[in-house]
Amino acid sequence: MRAVIIEDESIAANRLQDLVGQLAPEMEIKAQLHSVAQATAWLEQNPMPELIFLDIQLNDGYGFDILDGLQEHPPVIFTTAYNEYAIRGFKYNGLDYLLKPIDKRDLEQALKKFRKFDVQPPREDWTAVQNLKQMMTKTYKKRFMIKVGNQYSSFKVGDIAYFKSEDGLIFLYTQAGQRHPVEYTLDQLEEILDPVDFFRINRKFIVTVDSVAEIHTYFNSRLLLRLDPNQTEQVIVSRERTTNFKRWLDL
Template structure:
Protein backbone atom coordinates (compact mmCIF):
# COMPACT_ATOMS: atom_id res chain seq x y z
CA UNK A 1 0.00 0.00 0.00
CA UNK A 2 1.37 3.40 -1.05
CA UNK A 3 0.45 6.46 1.04
CA UNK A 4 1.41 10.01 0.02
CA UNK A 5 1.71 12.84 2.57
CA UNK A 6 1.30 16.43 1.33
CA UNK A 7 2.05 18.75 4.25
CA UNK A 8 4.16 21.93 4.46
CA UNK A 9 4.75 21.89 8.22
CA UNK A 10 7.58 19.49 9.02
CA UNK A 11 6.46 18.74 12.63
CA UNK A 12 2.95 17.93 11.39
CA UNK A 13 4.35 15.69 8.64
CA UNK A 14 6.58 13.88 11.12
CA UNK A 15 3.64 13.37 13.48
CA UNK A 16 1.51 12.03 10.63
CA UNK A 17 4.20 9.53 9.66
CA UNK A 18 4.49 8.32 13.24
CA UNK A 19 0.74 7.78 13.50
CA UNK A 20 0.53 6.03 10.14
CA UNK A 21 3.36 3.69 11.09
CA UNK A 22 1.15 2.65 14.01
CA UNK A 23 -2.24 2.44 12.27
CA UNK A 24 -1.05 1.45 8.78
CA UNK A 25 2.14 -0.53 9.45
CA UNK A 26 1.92 -2.23 6.06
CA UNK A 27 2.02 1.10 4.16
CA UNK A 28 4.94 2.55 2.22
CA UNK A 29 4.97 6.26 3.11
CA UNK A 30 6.00 8.92 0.59
CA UNK A 31 6.58 12.63 1.24
CA UNK A 32 6.36 14.94 2.84
CA UNK A 33 5.67 17.17 -0.15
CA UNK A 34 5.35 20.75 1.03
CA UNK A 35 3.99 22.71 -1.94
CA UNK A 36 1.57 22.61 -4.87
CA UNK A 37 4.42 22.48 -7.36
CA UNK A 38 6.24 19.58 -5.66
CA UNK A 39 3.00 17.60 -5.31
CA UNK A 40 2.05 18.12 -8.96
CA UNK A 41 5.55 17.09 -10.06
CA UNK A 42 5.42 13.93 -7.91
CA UNK A 43 1.94 12.91 -9.03
CA UNK A 44 2.82 13.38 -12.69
CA UNK A 45 5.88 11.15 -12.46
CA UNK A 46 5.05 8.47 -9.89
CA UNK A 47 2.54 5.63 -9.72
CA UNK A 48 -0.74 6.80 -8.17
CA UNK A 49 -0.81 6.19 -4.40
CA UNK A 50 -3.55 4.16 -2.78
CA UNK A 51 -4.31 6.97 -0.34
CA UNK A 52 -3.34 10.64 0.04
CA UNK A 53 -3.20 12.68 3.24
CA UNK A 54 -3.30 16.30 2.13
CA UNK A 55 -3.12 19.57 4.07
CA UNK A 56 -5.28 22.30 2.53
CA UNK A 57 -3.06 25.31 3.24
CA UNK A 58 0.37 24.77 1.67
CA UNK A 59 3.39 27.04 1.34
CA UNK A 60 2.34 28.29 -2.10
CA UNK A 61 -1.46 28.24 -1.86
CA UNK A 62 -4.43 25.92 -1.32
CA UNK A 63 -3.92 22.31 -2.26
CA UNK A 64 -7.06 22.32 -4.45
CA UNK A 65 -4.81 23.72 -7.18
CA UNK A 66 -3.00 20.38 -7.26
CA UNK A 67 -6.14 18.63 -8.45
CA UNK A 68 -6.78 21.29 -11.07
CA UNK A 69 -3.38 20.62 -12.62
CA UNK A 70 -3.22 16.83 -12.44
CA UNK A 71 -5.92 14.17 -12.46
CA UNK A 72 -5.99 12.33 -9.15
CA UNK A 73 -8.12 9.23 -8.67
CA UNK A 74 -6.71 8.28 -5.27
CA UNK A 75 -8.91 8.69 -2.17
CA UNK A 76 -7.95 11.78 -0.18
CA UNK A 77 -8.11 12.50 3.53
CA UNK A 78 -7.71 16.23 4.03
CA UNK A 79 -6.14 17.80 7.12
CA UNK A 80 -6.46 21.40 8.25
CA UNK A 81 -6.93 23.77 11.17
CA UNK A 82 -10.52 24.78 10.33
CA UNK A 83 -13.14 24.68 13.05
CA UNK A 84 -15.23 21.73 14.19
CA UNK A 85 -18.39 23.04 12.52
CA UNK A 86 -16.72 22.87 9.13
CA UNK A 87 -15.38 19.40 9.88
CA UNK A 88 -18.86 18.06 10.60
CA UNK A 89 -20.22 19.60 7.40
CA UNK A 90 -17.54 17.99 5.26
CA UNK A 91 -17.97 14.58 6.91
CA UNK A 92 -21.67 14.69 6.00
CA UNK A 93 -20.56 15.00 2.37
CA UNK A 94 -18.64 11.70 2.57
CA UNK A 95 -15.26 13.42 2.65
CA UNK A 96 -12.76 12.46 5.32
CA UNK A 97 -11.43 15.60 6.90
CA UNK A 98 -9.21 15.72 10.00
CA UNK A 99 -8.69 18.69 12.30
CA UNK A 100 -5.13 19.61 13.25
CA UNK A 101 -3.47 18.67 15.51
CA UNK A 102 -4.45 15.19 14.38
CA UNK A 103 -6.35 13.13 16.94
CA UNK A 104 -5.04 9.53 16.73
CA UNK A 105 -8.53 8.11 17.29
CA UNK A 106 -9.98 10.26 14.49
CA UNK A 107 -7.15 9.17 12.21
CA UNK A 108 -7.83 5.53 13.03
CA UNK A 109 -11.54 5.99 12.23
CA UNK A 110 -10.67 7.63 8.91
CA UNK A 111 -8.40 4.73 7.99
CA UNK A 112 -11.12 2.21 8.88
CA UNK A 113 -13.57 4.17 6.74
CA UNK A 114 -11.09 4.19 3.87
CA UNK A 115 -10.56 0.44 4.07
CA UNK A 116 -14.30 -0.30 4.20
CA UNK A 117 -15.55 2.12 1.60
CA UNK A 118 -12.63 3.24 -0.56
CA UNK A 119 -14.08 1.70 -3.70
CA UNK A 120 -17.44 3.44 -3.25
CA UNK A 121 -16.39 6.85 -1.93
CA UNK A 122 -16.57 9.89 -4.14
CA UNK A 123 -14.35 12.82 -3.21
CA UNK A 124 -15.94 15.99 -4.57
CA UNK A 125 -13.07 18.49 -4.54
CA UNK A 126 -15.22 21.28 -5.95
CA UNK A 127 -17.84 20.84 -3.25
CA UNK A 128 -15.22 20.92 -0.52
CA UNK A 129 -13.66 24.06 -1.96
CA UNK A 130 -17.05 25.79 -2.10
CA UNK A 131 -17.84 24.84 1.50
CA UNK A 132 -14.51 26.26 2.62
CA UNK A 133 -15.30 29.55 0.91
CA UNK A 134 -18.65 29.70 2.72
CA UNK A 135 -16.81 29.46 6.03
CA UNK A 136 -14.95 32.68 5.27
CA UNK A 137 -17.63 35.13 4.10
CA UNK A 138 -17.68 37.12 7.36
CA UNK A 139 -14.39 38.98 7.50
CA UNK A 140 -13.04 40.79 10.53
CA UNK A 141 -13.87 44.51 10.55
CA UNK A 142 -11.79 45.56 13.58
CA UNK A 143 -9.08 44.36 15.95
CA UNK A 144 -8.99 44.98 19.69
CA UNK A 145 -5.55 46.04 20.94
CA UNK A 146 -4.15 46.95 24.34
CA UNK A 147 -2.44 50.33 24.71
CA UNK A 148 -1.08 50.63 28.24
CA UNK A 149 -4.07 50.02 30.47
CA UNK A 150 -6.57 50.87 27.72
CA UNK A 151 -8.28 48.66 25.18
CA UNK A 152 -8.76 50.24 21.76
CA UNK A 153 -10.55 49.11 18.61
CA UNK A 154 -8.65 49.51 15.33
CA UNK A 155 -10.75 49.22 12.12
CA UNK A 156 -9.31 46.81 9.58
CA UNK A 157 -9.29 49.48 6.88
CA UNK A 158 -6.76 51.43 8.96
CA UNK A 159 -4.28 48.52 8.92
CA UNK A 160 -1.30 48.68 6.55
CA UNK A 161 0.05 45.19 7.17
CA UNK A 162 0.55 42.42 9.70
CA UNK A 163 3.88 40.76 10.38
CA UNK A 164 5.53 38.28 12.71
CA UNK A 165 8.85 38.67 14.49
CA UNK A 166 10.38 36.46 17.18
CA UNK A 167 7.14 34.48 17.62
CA UNK A 168 5.09 37.65 18.10
CA UNK A 169 2.45 38.99 15.71
CA UNK A 170 2.23 42.74 15.07
CA UNK A 171 -0.29 44.97 13.34
CA UNK A 172 1.00 48.11 11.62
CA UNK A 173 -1.41 51.02 11.17
CA UNK A 174 -1.53 53.25 8.07
CA UNK A 175 -1.93 56.82 9.29
CA UNK A 176 -0.35 56.89 12.76
CA UNK A 177 2.47 54.52 11.77
CA UNK A 178 1.97 52.67 15.05
CA UNK A 179 2.27 48.96 15.62
CA UNK A 180 0.32 46.81 18.04
CA UNK A 181 0.81 43.30 19.40
CA UNK A 182 -1.96 40.81 18.57
CA UNK A 183 -2.86 37.51 20.19
CA UNK A 184 -3.34 35.79 16.83
CA UNK A 185 -0.94 33.96 14.56
CA UNK A 186 -0.51 35.13 10.97
CA UNK A 187 -2.28 31.97 9.79
CA UNK A 188 -5.30 32.87 11.90
CA UNK A 189 -5.25 36.49 10.76
CA UNK A 190 -5.08 35.49 7.11
CA UNK A 191 -8.34 33.57 7.49
CA UNK A 192 -10.03 36.57 9.14
CA UNK A 193 -9.25 39.04 6.35
CA UNK A 194 -10.97 39.79 3.05
CA UNK A 195 -8.65 38.31 0.38
CA UNK A 196 -9.57 41.16 -1.94
CA UNK A 197 -7.98 43.64 0.47
CA UNK A 198 -5.07 41.66 1.97
CA UNK A 199 -2.50 39.26 0.55
CA UNK A 200 -0.21 36.77 2.30
CA UNK A 201 3.17 37.78 0.90
CA UNK A 202 5.18 35.11 2.70
CA UNK A 203 5.43 33.48 6.12
CA UNK A 204 6.18 36.81 7.79
CA UNK A 205 3.86 39.35 6.11
CA UNK A 206 0.19 39.87 5.26
CA UNK A 207 -0.21 43.23 3.51
CA UNK A 208 -3.01 45.50 2.34
CA UNK A 209 -3.06 46.71 -1.26
CA UNK A 210 -2.42 50.34 -0.21
CA UNK A 211 0.68 49.42 1.79
CA UNK A 212 2.60 48.10 -1.23
CA UNK A 213 4.94 50.84 -2.39
CA UNK A 214 7.05 48.94 -4.92
CA UNK A 215 7.15 45.56 -6.65
CA UNK A 216 10.61 44.71 -7.98
CA UNK A 217 11.96 41.83 -10.04
CA UNK A 218 14.36 39.60 -8.13
CA UNK A 219 16.57 36.61 -8.81
CA UNK A 220 15.24 33.14 -9.61
CA UNK A 221 11.94 34.50 -11.01
CA UNK A 222 10.94 35.90 -7.63
CA UNK A 223 9.70 39.36 -6.65
CA UNK A 224 10.77 41.76 -3.93
CA UNK A 225 8.19 43.92 -2.17
CA UNK A 226 8.70 47.29 -0.51
CA UNK A 227 6.01 48.24 2.00
CA UNK A 228 5.30 51.84 2.97
CA UNK A 229 6.92 52.64 6.31
CA UNK A 230 8.59 49.23 6.61
CA UNK A 231 12.31 48.88 7.34
CA UNK A 232 12.48 45.32 6.08
CA UNK A 233 14.00 45.46 2.59
CA UNK A 234 14.03 41.69 2.02
CA UNK A 235 10.34 40.87 1.65
CA UNK A 236 10.46 38.23 -1.06
CA UNK A 237 7.69 36.53 -3.00
CA UNK A 238 8.36 32.92 -3.99
CA UNK A 239 8.13 31.83 -7.61
CA UNK A 240 5.02 29.84 -6.79
CA UNK A 241 3.21 32.92 -5.48
CA UNK A 242 4.25 35.40 -8.18
CA UNK A 243 1.31 34.68 -10.49
CA UNK A 244 -1.21 34.92 -7.63
CA UNK A 245 0.24 38.21 -6.44
CA UNK A 246 0.12 39.71 -9.94
CA UNK A 247 -3.50 38.59 -10.32
CA UNK A 248 -4.38 40.10 -6.92
CA UNK A 249 -2.68 43.40 -7.78
CA UNK A 250 -4.46 43.49 -11.13
CA UNK A 251 -7.88 43.20 -9.50
Protein backbone atom coordinates in the same frame (compact mmCIF):
# COMPACT_ATOMS: atom_id res chain seq x y z
CA MET B 1 -0.70 0.15 0.10
CA ARG B 2 0.89 3.45 -0.93
CA ALA B 3 0.22 6.92 0.46
CA VAL B 4 1.75 10.39 0.41
CA ILE B 5 1.64 13.18 2.96
CA ILE B 6 1.32 16.73 1.65
CA GLU B 7 2.05 19.03 4.58
CA ASP B 8 4.20 22.17 4.76
CA GLU B 9 5.16 21.73 8.44
CA SER B 10 7.84 19.05 8.86
CA ILE B 11 6.99 18.40 12.50
CA ALA B 12 3.31 17.83 11.67
CA ALA B 13 4.23 15.63 8.69
CA ASN B 14 6.59 13.49 10.77
CA ARG B 15 4.03 13.10 13.54
CA LEU B 16 1.37 12.07 11.04
CA GLN B 17 3.73 9.53 9.46
CA ASP B 18 4.54 8.08 12.91
CA LEU B 19 0.83 7.76 13.73
CA VAL B 20 0.11 6.08 10.39
CA GLY B 21 2.96 3.66 11.07
CA GLN B 22 1.39 2.74 14.39
CA LEU B 23 -2.17 2.41 13.11
CA ALA B 24 -1.59 1.07 9.59
CA PRO B 25 1.81 -0.65 9.39
CA GLU B 26 0.80 -2.09 6.02
CA MET B 27 0.74 1.43 4.56
CA GLU B 28 3.91 2.75 2.94
CA ILE B 29 4.40 6.51 2.97
CA LYS B 30 6.08 7.07 -0.38
CA ALA B 31 6.86 10.76 0.16
CA GLN B 32 6.41 13.78 2.34
CA LEU B 33 5.69 16.77 0.10
CA HIS B 34 5.78 20.29 1.44
CA SER B 35 4.29 22.58 -1.18
CA VAL B 36 1.81 22.76 -4.03
CA ALA B 37 4.66 22.90 -6.55
CA GLN B 38 6.55 19.97 -5.08
CA ALA B 39 3.45 17.81 -4.74
CA THR B 40 2.26 18.59 -8.28
CA ALA B 41 5.65 17.66 -9.73
CA TRP B 42 5.87 14.44 -7.69
CA LEU B 43 2.38 13.28 -8.66
CA GLU B 44 3.19 13.91 -12.34
CA GLN B 45 6.39 11.86 -12.18
CA ASN B 46 5.33 8.94 -9.98
CA PRO B 47 2.56 6.33 -9.87
CA MET B 48 -0.56 7.68 -8.22
CA PRO B 49 -0.75 6.65 -4.54
CA GLU B 50 -3.80 4.94 -3.16
CA LEU B 51 -4.32 7.58 -0.48
CA ILE B 52 -3.34 11.23 -0.03
CA PHE B 53 -3.07 13.01 3.31
CA LEU B 54 -3.57 16.63 2.28
CA ASP B 55 -3.07 19.81 4.26
CA ILE B 56 -5.66 22.35 3.09
CA GLN B 57 -3.52 25.47 3.45
CA LEU B 58 0.08 25.32 2.21
CA ASN B 59 2.75 28.00 2.04
CA ASP B 60 2.38 28.48 -1.71
CA GLY B 61 -1.35 27.89 -2.10
CA TYR B 62 -4.13 25.48 -1.20
CA GLY B 63 -4.18 21.70 -1.31
CA PHE B 64 -7.17 22.02 -3.61
CA ASP B 65 -4.84 23.52 -6.24
CA ILE B 66 -3.09 20.15 -6.41
CA LEU B 67 -6.32 18.21 -6.79
CA ASP B 68 -7.60 20.59 -9.46
CA GLY B 69 -4.66 19.56 -11.62
CA LEU B 70 -5.47 15.85 -11.41
CA GLN B 71 -7.76 14.20 -13.93
CA GLU B 72 -8.39 11.40 -11.46
CA HIS B 73 -7.82 11.57 -7.75
CA PRO B 74 -7.38 8.86 -5.13
CA PRO B 75 -9.18 9.06 -1.79
CA VAL B 76 -8.08 12.06 0.25
CA ILE B 77 -7.90 12.57 4.00
CA PHE B 78 -7.77 16.33 4.54
CA THR B 79 -5.86 17.83 7.44
CA THR B 80 -6.53 21.39 8.56
CA ALA B 81 -5.80 23.79 11.39
CA TYR B 82 -9.25 25.33 10.96
CA ASN B 83 -11.80 24.77 13.65
CA GLU B 84 -15.03 22.84 13.36
CA TYR B 85 -16.90 25.91 12.16
CA ALA B 86 -14.80 25.98 8.99
CA ILE B 87 -15.70 22.42 8.05
CA ARG B 88 -19.15 21.92 9.54
CA GLY B 89 -21.64 20.64 7.03
CA PHE B 90 -18.95 18.78 5.14
CA LYS B 91 -18.03 16.21 7.77
CA TYR B 92 -20.21 13.56 6.13
CA ASN B 93 -18.64 14.08 2.66
CA GLY B 94 -15.23 13.11 1.39
CA LEU B 95 -13.19 10.44 3.12
CA ASP B 96 -12.46 12.49 6.23
CA TYR B 97 -11.32 15.87 7.56
CA LEU B 98 -8.93 15.86 10.50
CA LEU B 99 -8.28 18.90 12.67
CA LYS B 100 -4.73 19.67 13.77
CA PRO B 101 -3.21 18.68 16.05
CA ILE B 102 -4.41 15.34 14.75
CA ASP B 103 -5.96 13.10 17.35
CA LYS B 104 -4.86 9.47 17.12
CA ARG B 105 -8.41 8.20 17.56
CA ASP B 106 -9.69 10.43 14.77
CA LEU B 107 -6.94 9.19 12.46
CA GLU B 108 -7.77 5.60 13.35
CA GLN B 109 -11.38 6.16 12.33
CA ALA B 110 -10.30 7.80 9.07
CA LEU B 111 -8.07 4.84 8.24
CA LYS B 112 -10.96 2.47 8.95
CA LYS B 113 -13.01 4.40 6.40
CA PHE B 114 -10.20 4.10 3.90
CA ARG B 115 -9.97 0.34 4.33
CA LYS B 116 -13.67 0.10 3.47
CA PHE B 117 -13.24 2.43 0.52
CA ASP B 118 -12.72 0.11 -2.44
CA VAL B 119 -14.20 2.15 -5.29
CA GLN B 120 -13.47 5.59 -6.72
CA PRO B 121 -15.95 8.14 -5.38
CA PRO B 122 -18.45 9.39 -7.95
CA ARG B 123 -17.46 12.65 -9.59
CA GLU B 124 -20.55 14.39 -8.23
CA ASP B 125 -19.22 13.80 -4.70
CA TRP B 126 -16.38 16.18 -5.57
CA THR B 127 -18.94 19.01 -5.24
CA ALA B 128 -18.43 18.84 -1.48
CA VAL B 129 -14.72 19.44 -1.95
CA GLN B 130 -15.42 22.42 -4.23
CA ASN B 131 -17.82 23.84 -1.64
CA LEU B 132 -15.18 23.46 1.04
CA LYS B 133 -12.63 25.13 -1.23
CA GLN B 134 -14.92 28.12 -1.67
CA MET B 135 -15.39 28.34 2.08
CA MET B 136 -11.68 28.16 2.82
CA THR B 137 -10.73 30.73 0.18
CA LYS B 138 -13.59 33.17 0.61
CA THR B 139 -13.04 36.71 1.81
CA TYR B 140 -14.18 37.41 5.36
CA LYS B 141 -15.39 40.73 6.73
CA LYS B 142 -12.57 43.19 7.44
CA ARG B 143 -14.43 46.10 9.07
CA PHE B 144 -17.77 47.18 10.49
CA MET B 145 -19.54 50.49 9.98
CA ILE B 146 -21.18 51.41 13.28
CA LYS B 147 -23.45 54.35 14.02
CA VAL B 148 -22.01 56.29 16.94
CA GLY B 149 -24.29 59.17 17.92
CA ASN B 150 -25.12 61.10 14.77
CA GLN B 151 -22.29 59.75 12.68
CA TYR B 152 -20.82 56.46 11.49
CA SER B 153 -17.43 55.10 12.52
CA SER B 154 -15.45 52.30 10.93
CA PHE B 155 -14.02 49.59 13.18
CA LYS B 156 -11.40 47.23 11.82
CA VAL B 157 -11.85 43.56 12.69
CA GLY B 158 -8.44 43.64 14.35
CA ASP B 159 -9.74 46.21 16.86
CA ILE B 160 -12.58 43.95 18.01
CA ALA B 161 -12.28 41.94 21.23
CA TYR B 162 -15.56 40.04 21.08
CA PHE B 163 -19.28 40.13 20.29
CA LYS B 164 -21.94 39.63 22.94
CA SER B 165 -25.69 39.07 22.88
CA GLU B 166 -27.48 41.24 25.45
CA ASP B 167 -31.25 41.57 25.82
CA GLY B 168 -31.94 40.61 22.23
CA LEU B 169 -29.26 42.89 20.77
CA ILE B 170 -25.73 42.10 19.61
CA PHE B 171 -22.91 44.36 20.78
CA LEU B 172 -19.40 44.75 19.46
CA TYR B 173 -16.76 45.24 22.17
CA THR B 174 -13.48 46.81 21.11
CA GLN B 175 -10.11 46.08 22.67
CA ALA B 176 -10.22 49.63 24.02
CA GLY B 177 -13.40 48.82 25.96
CA GLN B 178 -15.92 50.54 23.69
CA ARG B 179 -19.35 48.92 23.24
CA HIS B 180 -21.53 49.43 20.17
CA PRO B 181 -24.65 47.65 18.82
CA VAL B 182 -24.40 45.89 15.46
CA GLU B 183 -27.18 44.86 13.10
CA TYR B 184 -26.22 41.20 12.92
CA THR B 185 -27.19 38.04 14.73
CA LEU B 186 -24.47 35.81 16.17
CA ASP B 187 -25.34 33.21 13.53
CA GLN B 188 -24.76 35.80 10.79
CA LEU B 189 -21.50 36.89 12.38
CA GLU B 190 -20.26 33.30 12.39
CA GLU B 191 -20.68 33.22 8.63
CA ILE B 192 -18.86 36.49 7.86
CA LEU B 193 -16.01 36.38 10.42
CA ASP B 194 -12.77 34.49 9.81
CA PRO B 195 -12.94 31.30 11.95
CA VAL B 196 -9.18 31.45 12.44
CA ASP B 197 -9.63 34.65 14.45
CA PHE B 198 -13.12 34.30 15.93
CA PHE B 199 -14.77 31.46 17.86
CA ARG B 200 -18.30 31.17 19.20
CA ILE B 201 -17.97 29.81 22.72
CA ASN B 202 -21.68 29.68 23.62
CA ARG B 203 -25.06 31.20 22.74
CA LYS B 204 -23.98 34.68 23.87
CA PHE B 205 -20.33 35.22 22.91
CA ILE B 206 -18.05 35.16 19.87
CA VAL B 207 -14.50 35.86 21.05
CA THR B 208 -11.09 36.54 19.55
CA VAL B 209 -7.84 34.91 20.61
CA ASP B 210 -6.51 38.17 22.03
CA SER B 211 -9.60 38.70 24.18
CA VAL B 212 -9.02 35.47 26.15
CA ALA B 213 -7.00 36.69 29.13
CA GLU B 214 -7.40 33.65 31.40
CA ILE B 215 -8.77 30.11 31.11
CA HIS B 216 -9.92 28.09 34.11
CA THR B 217 -11.39 24.62 34.38
CA TYR B 218 -15.05 24.56 35.31
CA PHE B 219 -17.41 21.83 36.38
CA ASN B 220 -19.18 19.55 33.90
CA SER B 221 -16.19 19.57 31.49
CA ARG B 222 -16.53 23.26 30.71
CA LEU B 223 -14.10 26.17 30.77
CA LEU B 224 -14.40 29.51 32.57
CA LEU B 225 -12.85 32.50 30.80
CA ARG B 226 -11.76 35.94 31.84
CA LEU B 227 -12.06 38.24 28.88
CA ASP B 228 -10.29 41.48 28.15
CA PRO B 229 -12.14 43.85 28.39
CA ASN B 230 -13.50 42.11 31.45
CA GLN B 231 -17.13 41.04 31.84
CA THR B 232 -18.92 41.17 35.17
CA GLU B 233 -20.85 37.98 34.39
CA GLN B 234 -19.27 34.55 34.13
CA VAL B 235 -18.11 33.69 30.62
CA ILE B 236 -18.26 29.94 30.12
CA VAL B 237 -17.33 27.82 27.12
CA SER B 238 -20.21 25.40 26.62
CA ARG B 239 -19.43 21.73 27.05
CA GLU B 240 -20.14 20.83 23.43
CA ARG B 241 -17.73 23.55 22.23
CA THR B 242 -14.89 22.96 24.69
CA THR B 243 -12.93 20.44 22.62
CA ASN B 244 -12.97 22.59 19.49
CA PHE B 245 -12.19 25.70 21.54
CA LYS B 246 -9.02 24.01 22.81
CA ARG B 247 -8.08 23.03 19.27
CA TRP B 248 -8.76 26.57 18.09
CA LEU B 249 -6.37 27.91 20.73
CA ASP B 250 -4.02 24.96 20.10
CA LEU B 251 -4.07 24.03 23.77
